[in-house]
Amino acid sequence: MNDQMLRTAVQLHQQGNLAEASRIYGEVLRSNPKHFDALYLLGFANLQRGAFDDAERLMGRALEINPSSLDALRNRGVALQQLNRHADALVSYEKGLALAPHAVEISIARGTALSQLGRHEEAFQAYDRAVVTKPDLVVGWALRGNALLEQGKYEEALASYDRAVGLQPDLAEAWRHRSLALMQLGRFDDALASLDRTLALRADDTDSWNDRGHLLLMLNRHEEAVGAYDCVLTLRPHQVDTLYNRGNALSILKRYDEAIRDCEQVLAIDPDYHYARGVLVHSRLQSCDWSAYNDDRLKVTIALGAGKRVISPFNHKALSDSASEQLQCAQVWARNELPMSPTPLWRGEKYRHRRIKLAYVSADFNASAVATLMAGVFEHHDRHLFDITAIWMGNDTQTDMRVRLKKALREFVDARAMDDHQVASHLRHMEADIVVDLMGYTGECRSRIFTHRPAPLQVNFLGFAGTMGASFMDYIIADRIVVPDADRSAYAEKVVHLPDTYLPSDSTRTIDERIPTRAEVGLPERGFVFASFNNAYKFTPAMFDIWMRLLSQVENSVLWLPDHHPLAKSNLIREAVQRGIDEKRLVFAEQVPSPSGHLARLRLADLFLDTLPYNAHSTANDALWAGLPVLTCLGNSFAGRVAASLLLAVGLPELVTESLSSYEALALKLAREPELLAAVKAKLKRNRDTHPLFNTARFTRHLEAAFTIMWERHQRGERPTAFAVPRLG
Numbered sequence: 001m002n003d004q005m006l007r008t009a010v011q012l013h014q015q016g017n018l019a020e021a022s023r024i025y026g027e028v029l030r031s032n033p034k035h036f037d038a039l040y041l042l043g044f045a046n047l048q049r050g051a052f053d054d055a056e057r058l059m060g061r062a063l064e065i066n067p068s069s070l071d072a073l074r075n076r077g078v079a080l081q082q083l084n085r086h087a088d089a090l091v092s093y094e095k096g097l098a099l100a101p102h103a104v105e106i107s108i109a110r111g112t113a114l115s116q117l118g119r120h121e122e123a124f125q126a127y128d129r130a131v132v133t134k135p136d137l138v139v140g141w142a143l144r145g146n147a148l149l150e151q152g153k154y155e156e157a158l159a160s161y162d163r164a165v166g167l168q169p170d171l172a173e174a175w176r177h178r179s180l181a182l183m184q185l186g187r188f189d190d191a192l193a194s195l196d197r198t199l200a201l202r203a204d205d206t207d208s209w210n211d212r213g214h215l216l217l218m219l220n221r222h223e224e225a226v227g228a229y230d231c232v233l234t235l236r237p238h239q240v241d242t243l244y245n246r247g248n249a250l251s252i253l254k255r256y257d258e259a260i261r262d263c264e265q266v267l268a269i270d271p272d273y274h275y276a277r278g279v280l281v282h283s284r285l286q287s288c289d290w291s292a293y294n295d296d297r298l299k300v301t302i303a304l305g306a307g308k309r310v311i312s313p314f315n316h317k318a319l320s321d322s323a324s325e326q327l328q329c330a331q332v333w334a335r336n337e338l339p340m341s342p343t344p345l346w347r348g349e350k351y352r353h354r355r356i357k358l359a360y361v362s363a364d365f366n367a368s369a370v371a372t373l374m375a376g377v378f379e380h381h382d383r384h385l386f387d388i389t390a391i392w393m394g395n396d397t398q399t400d401m402r403v404r405l406k407k408a409l410r411e412f413v414d415a416r417a418m419d420d421h422q423v424a425s426h427l428r429h430m431e432a433d434i435v436v437d438l439m440g441y442t443g444e445c446r447s448r449i450f451t452h453r454p455a456p457l458q459v460n461f462l463g464f465a466g467t468m469g470a471s472f473m474d475y476i477i478a479d480r481i482v483v484p485d486a487d488r489s490a491y492a493e494k495v496v497h498l499p500d501t502y503l504p505s506d507s508t509r510t511i512d513e514r515i516p517t518r519a520e521v522g523l524p525e526r527g528f529v530f531a532s533f534n535n536a537y538k539f540t541p542a543m544f545d546i547w548m549r550l551l552s553q554v555e556n557s558v559l560w561l562p563d564h565h566p567l568a569k570s571n572l573i574r575e576a577v578q579r580g581i582d583e584k585r586l587v588f589a590e591q592v593p594s595p596s597g598h599l600a601r602l603r604l605a606d607l608f609l610d611t612l613p614y615n616a617h618s619t620a621n622d623a624l625w626a627g628l629p630v631l632t633c634l635g636n637s638f639a640g641r642v643a644a645s646l647l648l649a650v651g652l653p654e655l656v657t658e659s660l661s662s663y664e665a666l667a668l669k670l671a672r673e674p675e676l677l678a679a680v681k682a683k684l685k686r687n688r689d690t691h692p693l694f695n696t697a698r699f700t701r702h703l704e705a706a707f708t709i710m711w712e713r714h715q716r717g718e719r720p721t722a723f724a725v726p727r728l729g
Contacts, residue, residue, distance in 0.1 A: 002028050006037060018045045036065045040072050047079050055079040070096050074106050077113065086116040104130045108140055111147065120150040131163075138167045142174040149181055157181040165197075172201040176208050179215070186419040188219050206232045206239065213245055217252075220395070220444070225249045240269045244276050251279050256287040256567055277303070278311030285318055285537035287567040288575070293541055304328050309336055313441045317466060318537045321613035323490035323637040330469025331492065333441065338470060344453035345428040351456070355387040356711050359427055361449065362438035362463065363394035365409070367401045369618035370438055370463050372595070375401065376506035376696035378408035382704060389430065391415050391423060393446055424452035433457060433714075434707055437473070440464020457710050457720070460493055462504070465617065465639040467491040474720040475710060477703070478502045481645040482638045494720045496710070498702045499727035500692035501649040503642065505621055507696045512600035521601055522587050527556030528671045531605035531628070533589070533619045536568040538611040544572075546664045547609060548579040554671045560605055563588035595622075602626040606677065607670055612660070615643040624650055625694065629680050631655050631670070633663040649693035652684060701728055 009024035025042035028035050043058030059076035063069060073096035080089035093110035096103060111126035124147035131140040145160035161178035165171055175198040182191035192215055198208045213228035229246035232239055247262030263280035266273050281296045283289075297319055303310035304325060309332060311319070316329045351357070360378075364370040381388055389411040396416075406412050415423045423446065427435055435455040439445040440463045450458050450472045460468050461477040468476075469492045476483070476493035479502040488495045518525055530550060532539075551557050563569055573583045592598045599622060602608075608623040610616050610632035616623070620630045620643045632643035634656055644656045657663040670677045692698055705725045713721065 002032055002035065002038075006035075006041075009038075010041065013041065013045060018049050021045055034065055036062050036069070039065070040069065040075075043072075043079075044075055047075055047082075050082075052079045052082040056083065067095075068099055070100055070103060070106065073099075074103075074109055077106075077109055081113060081116065086113045089113045090117070102133050104134050104137060104140070107133070108137075108143065111143055115143075115147060115150070120147045123147040124151070136167055138164050138171060138174075141167065142171060142177070145174065145181070146177055149177060149184075152184075154181045154184045158185070170201055172198045172205065172208075175201070176205070176211065179211060183215060183218070184419060186417055186422065188215060191215055192219070204235055206235050206242075209235075210242055210245070213242070213249070217245075217249055222249050222253045226253070238265075238269065240266055240273060243269075244273060244279070247276070247283075248279050251283045251286075254286070254565055256283040256289075256565065259283040260287075260289070272303070272308060272310075274309040275312060278315045281311060281319060282315040282537060285539075286535075287565060288536055288539055288571040289567075290541045290571075290575070301325065304332065307332060309333075313466065313469070314464070317637070317639045318540075318614045321636045321640050323466075323487050326466050326637055326639075327469055327490045327492065330441070330467050332469075334468065334470035334492075338447055338451050338472075340472060341452045345424055346453050346455055349456075350715070351431050351433055353387065353431070353433065355383075355385055356707060357387045357389070357431060357433045358707060359389045359391055359430070359432040359435045359455070360409075360438055361391040361393075361423075361427075361435060361446070363392070363444040363446070364439065364463065365390060365392045365402065365405050365412075366394055366397060367399040371401050371405060372506060372509070373462065373504045373618060373621065374438070374506075375404055375408065376508060377504045377700045377703065378405065380697050380700040382700075385704065385708070387411075389413060389432070391427070393418075393423070394444060420446055420448040421452055423449045424454040427454035433711055434459060436461050437468075438463045440466070440468055456714050459707075459710070462502075465642060466637065467493060477706060478638065479645055480724075481648060482641045488722060494722045496706050496722070497724040498699075498706060499725055500699070500702065501645045503617065503621060503646060504699050504703070505625070505694045505696060507694045509599065509625060510596045511603075511626060512594075512596045515600050515603050518604055521589060521604060523560065523604060524556070524558060524587075527558060528554050528607075529558055529560055529605045530554075530607055530609050530667070530671070531560040531602070531623075532609045532611065532616075533560075533562050533602075533623070534611050534614075534616050536562075536564045538614045538616075539572070540611070540613075541575075542660065543609075543611050544575060545579070546660060546667075548576060548581050549664065550609075550667055550671065551581050551585050552579075553668060557671065558585050558587050559609075560587045560589060563590055598622070599626045602628045607631055607667065609667060610643045613637065613640045615640055617642045620646050621693075624684065625688070627681060627685055627688070629655060629670075629677070629684055631657070631663065631667055633657045633660055646693055649691060650684065651687040651691045652680065655680070698728060 005024050005028050009021045013021035022042055022045045025038045028038040039058050039062035043055045047055035056076055056079040059072050062072045073092050077089040077092035090113040093106050096106040107126050107130040111123040114123035127140050127144035127147055131137050141160050141164035145157045148157035148160060158181045161174050164174040175194050179191040179194035182194055195208055195212045209228050209231045213225045216225035226246055226249050229242050232242040243262050244266045247259045250259035260283045263276050266276040300311050300319060313330045313333050320326055390409040391413050393415045432455040434457040436459045440460055442463050453472060458473050459475045460473045473493045475496050476491055477496050479498050482502055483495050523529060547559055569588055573586060576586055577583055602623055603626055605628050608628050608630040610630055612633050612635050623630050630643055634644050635641055647655050657666055688694055702725050709723060
C-alpha cells in the first residue's frame with residue numbers, strides 16, 4: 001500500500017503538484033515514520049517551495065536512516081545554506097565527498113559554502129576539482145572564476161570565465177563577472193563589451209546596468225553613465241545606490257539642479273548615505289544655491305565628528321576653515337576608501353643611484369592649473385642631480401601645454417591603461433626614490449597607487465591644498481604661511497617649509513599686448529571694477545554680503561565674475577537683487593580661448609577680491625602676474641592662506657588682512673582712494689621681477705633642496721621628519 005501511495009506521490013511531484021505530493025508523503029510517514037524515501041522526498045518538496053527549516057529537518061531524519069544518501073547530504077546542505085548555516089552545510093557536503101570523492105555536484109556545492117564563509121582559496125580548489133573531473137562543466141568554470149576574482153587573481157579569473165562562455169555563450173552571469181575581472185585589469189573597453197553581452201542576454205539586469213554606469217564613469221563618458229543609471233531607475237525607481245551614482249555623475253556634468261534632486265532623494269531615504277551630502281553640498285555651492293548653507297555646514301561637522309563618511313576632502317575645503325576638521329575629513333576618507341596594501345612593493349631596500357630618481361604622478365599633464373604652474377619647474381630641474389619621470393593618466397588632448405610638457409619631461413610614461421597596482425609596480429621596478437603626487441584628492445586622482453607603497457618617499461604637493469590624512473604619504477610641501485608651525489599637528493604628513501612660497505610660477509607666461517576695451521568684455525566705460533575669478537563653489541554668503549555692501553558704497557562700481565554656469569549666474573543675480581543691488585552691477589565674463597587673452601583682460605579690473613574659506617590659488621597667481629592687486633583675508637586652513645603666501649612672496653603684505661571686517665574696510669579704502677590703489681599697482685609692477693614669487697629658477701632650487709634633504713635623511717636611515725629648506729641668497 002505504501003509503495004503504491006509513494007509512486008502516486010512521486011508522479012504528482014514530477015508534475016509539479018507539490019502540495020498534493022507532500023500530503024501523500026505525509027500519509028506514508030504516518031504509517032511508517034522511518035520510511036527513508038518519503039522523508040527525503042517530502043524534505044525535497046519543502047526545499048522546492050522554500051520551507052527550508054522543514055526541508056533541513058526532514059532530510060536530517062532521512063540521513064539518520066540512511067547516512068550514505070548522496071542526494072540527501074547534498075540537498076540538506078542546500079537547505080542549510082538557505083538558512084545561512086554555511087558551516088553546517090559544509091559538514092554535510094564533506095560527508096558526501098567522503099563517500100564519493102568525485103561527485104561533481106557535491107564538490108560544486110561545497111565550493112559555494114566555502115565561498116560564503118570567505119574561504120575563497122579552498123572554494124577555488126573545490127571548483128577546480130570539479131572541472132578536472134568534468135571539463136565541460138560550465139557552472140564549475142564560472143564559479144571557479146568567481147573564487148579567483150575574490151582573491152584578486154584577475155588574469156586567471158578571466159581565463160576561467162572565457163572557458164565558461166566558450167562552453168555556453170548565453171551564460172549572462174559569466175559575462176558580467178568577466179567584465180569585473182577586465183575592469184580590475186584596466187581593460188575598460190573590453191569590460192564594456194563584456195557587459196554589453198550580458199545586457200543583450202538580460203536587458204532587465206539592474207546589476208549589470210549599474211556596473212555599466214560605473215565603468216562609463218571610469219571612462220569619463222559621464223552622459224552615457226547617466227543613461228545607464230536611468231535604465232536601473234526605470235526598473236527600480238527608488239534604488240538608493242543608483243540614485244547616488246547618478247547624482248554624482250550629474251554633478252560632474254555640471255547638471256547641478258538634477259544632481260541636487262537625486263541627492264536630496266537619497267538623503268530622504270537614508271540620511272547617512274555615504275558622501276551623498278557632500279555631493280549635494282558641492283552641487284549647491286557650484287550653483288550658488290545657499291538656501292541650506294548653514295544647515296549643510298552643521299550637518300557635515302556633526303557627521304565628521306561621529307566619524308561618518310559624509311563628504312570628500314576636496315568638497316569639504318569649500319565648507320570648512322578648520323585645519324583640524326579637514327584632517328578629520330581626510331582621515332575618514334583614507335581609512336574607508338584607501339586601505340593600505342598588506343604587501344607593500346617597497347620593503348626597505350636601499351637604492352644607490354647616481355642621481356635621485358624623482359617621479360611626478362598626475363592626470364593633469366595638459367592645459368590645467370597644475371601644469372601651468374609646474375611647466376617652468378620641469379624645465380628648470382637640474383638633470384645632473386635628478387633623473388625625472390612623469391607618470392601620466394589623463395586625457396590625450398593635444399594642446400600647446402602638452403607639447404611643452406612632453407619636451408620638458410623627456411621620460412613620459414602613459415599609464416592610462418594600467419590599473420593602480422600596475423602603476424605602483426612600474427614605479428617600484430624603476431626604483432623611484434621619491435614619488436610626488438601632484439593631485440591629492442582632486443579630479444581624476446589615482447590615490448590607490450600610493451597605498452601599495454611603491455617608493456621609499458611619497459610626497460603630497462601642489463594639487464591638493466591640505467593633508468591627505470593617510471599614513472602612506474610621508475611629506476607635504478608647504479610654507480610657513482599656509483602651514484604655520486602651530487598647525488603641523490593637523491597634518492598626517494611631515495611638513496616641509498619652502499622659504500618663500502609653496503606655489504610655483506611660470507615666469508614665461510605671455511600676456512596679449514592688446515588689452516580689450518571695457519565694452520568688448522561687457523564692462524561699463526566708467527566705474528570701479530571689483531573682480532573675483534574664482535570658481536563658483538568658493539563663493540559664500542558671507543563673502544557675497546561684503547561684496548554687495550561694497551557695491552552699494554562705491555558709486556558706479558561693478559563686480560566682475562566668471563560665467564561658469566547658468567544656474568550659478570541666475571542665483572547670484574537673485575542674491576544681489578535681494579540685497580538691493582541692481583543686477584546690471586554684476587558682469588559675467590565669458591571664457592576666452594587663450595590664457596594670454598585672459599591675462600590681458602584682467603588688466604581691466606581694479607581689485608581682485610579673494611574668497612574664504614577657500615582662497616584663489618592659481619587664479620590669484622594669474623591676477624598678480626597680470627598686475628592686478630589681490631585683496632585677501634587670512635584663513636585658518638591651508639586652502640584659506642594661499643593668497644597670503646603669494647602676496648608676501650611678491651612683497652605686498654599690506655593686502656593681507658586678518659578679519660573679514662578689515663578686509664571689507666581695506667577694499668572700500670582702495671576703491672575710494674585712487675592714489676593709494678595706484679601706489680599698490682606700481683609696487684606690484686616693480687616687485688614682479690625682483691621678488692621671489694615669479695622667480696621660477698629660484699623656486700626650483702628650493703624644491704630640489706627639499707627633495708635632496710628628504711633623500712639624504714632616508715639614506716642615513718632616518719624617518720621622515722618636518723624641516724625647513726634654507727633660503728637661497
